Amino acid sequence: MTSLHEPVMELVRATLDPATEQARSRIDSPACQVVVRAAEADIKAGGADNLHQLAVGAGVAAAGLTAWLAQERDLEPTDILTELEQAQAAHGRLSAPVLEMLKSLLTGPSPTRPTAQVCELRKRLSGRAIRDFGRTD
DSSP states (O other), X not given: OOOTTHHHHHHHHHHHSHHHHHOXXXXXXXXXXXXXXHHHHHHHHTSOHHHHHHHHHHHHHHHHHHHHHHHHTTXXXXXXXXXXXXXXXXXXXXXXXXXXXXXXXXXXXXXXBOHHHHHHHHHHHHHHHHHHHHOOO
């Protein structure tokens, strides 16, 4: 039986693979291939457990790494989130929904981000990731 963290670690390793950056199409990306295998397993099983596990695991891993980075730099996680927001605004490499997810995981729901809205955001992110990984443009 595969451990719960194994698919997420496979995705992390694939994301770090230089072939991911060099892929001409998304389907050629090792990271995309991890997601496609999870989707195919879900189709075969008639569920979505593998994709949900990847989405949740990736979010938790990102939040954990953000918290660790903050600790290593003797900062608060909110300071790192501010830096990420500034980098996103300047370079556009990190999507706003990902920042919202990190804020939710690291700081909890706020009056401007009720729990139901955060859950809806996570569902939309998961759906967008599934659609985007299947695209070849």
